Amino acid sequence: MSVTANSLPTGVQVVQNLPWRWGVQGKIFIIGGLGFMFDAWDVTLNGALIPLIMKEWGLDRSTAALMGTSNLIGMALGAFVWGTVADRIGRKKAFTWTLLIFSLFTVAGSLAPNFELFALFRFIAGFGLGGCIPVDYALVGEFTPTKQRGKVMTAMDGWWPVGAALSFFVSAMVMTVFGNWRLILLSMVLPAILVFFVRLHVPESPLFLIRKGQDEEARKVIDDLVLRTGTPKVEYTLPSSNEVPRLSAGSIGEQLAGIWKFSWKITAVSWALFFTILLVYYLALTWMPSILQQAGMAANTSLFMTAIMAAVGLVGVIAAVAIERVGRKWILGVTGPLSGFILVLVAWSLGTPSTAIVWLLVFGFVVQICIPVLYAYVSELYPTELRGSGFGWASTISRVGAGFGPVLFALYWPVIGLANLFLIATGLVLLAVIFMAIAAPETAHQELE
Structure with a gap:
């Protein structure tokens, strides 16, 4: 035959x-x-x-x-x-x-x-x-x-x-x-x-x-x-x-038209999640050495402490394998706002450096559970032909937000205080995950298109 x-x-x-x-x-x-x-x-x-x-x-x-x-x-x-x-x-x-x-x-x-x-x-x-x-x-x-x-x-x-x-x-x-x-x-x-x-x-x-x-x-x-x-x-x-x-996926116009025509809700949710969650992370990475130094920590020590915060995140990535058992939306809904609020606790406890360091390590763990789940979730929201452009544009929006966010942070830090700035960023994440809960589907255990 x-x-x-x-x-x-x-x-x-x-x-x-x-x-x-x-x-x-x-x-x-x-x-x-x-x-x-x-x-x-x-x-x-x-x-x-x-x-x-x-x-x-x-x-x-x-x-x-x-x-x-x-x-x-x-x-x-x-x-x-x-x-x-x-x-x-x-x-x-x-x-x-x-x-x-x-x-x-x-x-x-x-x-x-x-x-x-x-x-x-x-x-x-x-x-x-x-x-x-x-x-x-x-x-x-x-x-x-x-x-x-x-x-x-x-x-x-x-x-x-x-x-x-x-x-x-x-x-x-x-x-x-x-x-x-x-x-x-x-x-x-x-x-x-x-x-x-x-x-x-x-x-x-x-x-x-x-x-x-x-x-x-x-x-x-x-x-x-x-x-x-x-x-x-x-x-x-x-x-x-x-x-x-x-x-x-083609030209800028074709990419944007394709992902917004597919679903304005999914694209808006993707951009909101990437913008807010990664804004919180980039704010921490950009300003934590300066924050710790202003609180009285030596420059070298502040760099070492921020390095340990980042290294702890590797444990968070390993923990993120739970996304196959637990819904993506549920994990993002918890870890996104929680990571922002932990930074508020870091700001509140700067007067007691040992406590601030503990909260900093907790932040490194929680935020690195959130980010891999975010990447997986957004890529799964789009069909095959739009997956690259959908993920790419969400990532680009996060980079733009992370680029200008630290500048605004620096301008308003002396005006309204460190903890209040982190609280505002946390509020933005909370709004994004609420929008996700209403407007976007769960993708865990679903066959991709």
């Missing part, structure tokens, strides 16, 4: 049904995760640098915060642009160039003679690194077997607290030993350059190759994956190029 082409699996199905091997897909997960780690490292570095550049150039708090704003706005722009670039030049090339641009302009930032140039270089470095999240997620997801994809993509979030913790730990060590904030930037570039060269050996995504009509190259990658995972060879077909989804 002959086997017809229609009865054969596609090359995409072959890749998605391969067994997981740490020496094959695991390497791509680690290399992609390192890019995600550097994204976290760079974002949290703003919090370490702000009090240092204030002293270097005699800046007030709100002016220094513009450095973080320029960096995050660059990341927001990069997240959109690099998704489209990756569709044109390939996941692998985009995967590599994002980190190279980041490294070059981070070095330039370490040599900047004034604040204006420093902020510009931080913007361009952010633009390069901003492409890591969408490109890394796409590349890792396209090589990960279907059965393991949920766990692997959730585990990608574990690289964030690792990067955040390293950022503050390395900053504290450099300042302790050398006392020079410019070396903090250079210390991040060295491992980033090593990852750049490692990335040169990552195979191109077969999905991208198929989409570009490079069937022979796609078959080489797929056959190599089959061989290296120890799977028996099977015959397969390749889908037509227009059947393979792109990383980006």
Whole structure:
């Protein structure tokens, strides 16, 4: 009995049904995760640098915060642009160039003679690194077997607290030993350059190759994956190029029209959740070293304490596996507002440093339960053809909010007080989760479209 082409699996199905091997897909997960780690490292570095550049150039708090704003706005722009670039030049090339641009302009930032140039270089470095999240997620997801994809993509979030913790730990060590904030930037570039060269050996995504009509190259990658995972060879077909989804969904207008036309409620909920929950997190990362120093803690100690807060978040990511058993909405509804209120408790207890540190560690744990669930939930709210653009735009909105939020925070901190500012941020999160409860469905245990 002959086997017809229609009865054969596609090359995409072959890749998605391969067994997981740490020496094959695991390497791509680690290399992609390192890019995600550097994204976290760079974002949290703003919090370490702000009090240092204030002293270097005699800046007030709100002016220094513009450095973080320029960096995050660059990341927001990069997240959109690099998704489209990756569709044109390939996941692998985009995967590599994002980190190279980041490294070059981070070095330039370490040599900047004034604040204006420093902020510009931080913007361009952010633009390069901003492409890591969408490109890394796409590349890792396209090589990960279907059965393991949920766990692997959730585990990608574990690289964030690792990067955040390293950022503050390395900053504290450099300042302790050398006392020079410019070396903090250079210390991040060295491992980033090593990852750049490692990335040169990552195979191109077969999905991208198929989409570009490079069937022979796609078959080489797929056959190599089959061989290296120890799977028996099977015959397969390749889908037509227009059947393979792109990383980006088209122009800005097409993306926005698509996600709002699909459901204005789901898109509004996604943007509200990303904006408010990540605003709380970025406020903590940006201002916690300055808050602790103003409360009387030594600069190096404040960096170490913020690093421990971020490291505790890794335990929260591990705890987030409960999302398969408990509804996404329920977890977000509890951990979102709770993480904000814990920061209020931190502000109230600054007069007793030991108590403030305890609440800070609790915050690091709770917020990192919330964020992986947020990522999973929003990506599941959209159908396949809109999932990339829906998640990407929600992420971009969070970066814009995180960019301008710390500046407003700095302006109003002396006016209405630290605890009241955190209370306002908590109130925004509470409004967002109430809106979610009313307007968005639960996605746990539901089959994705």
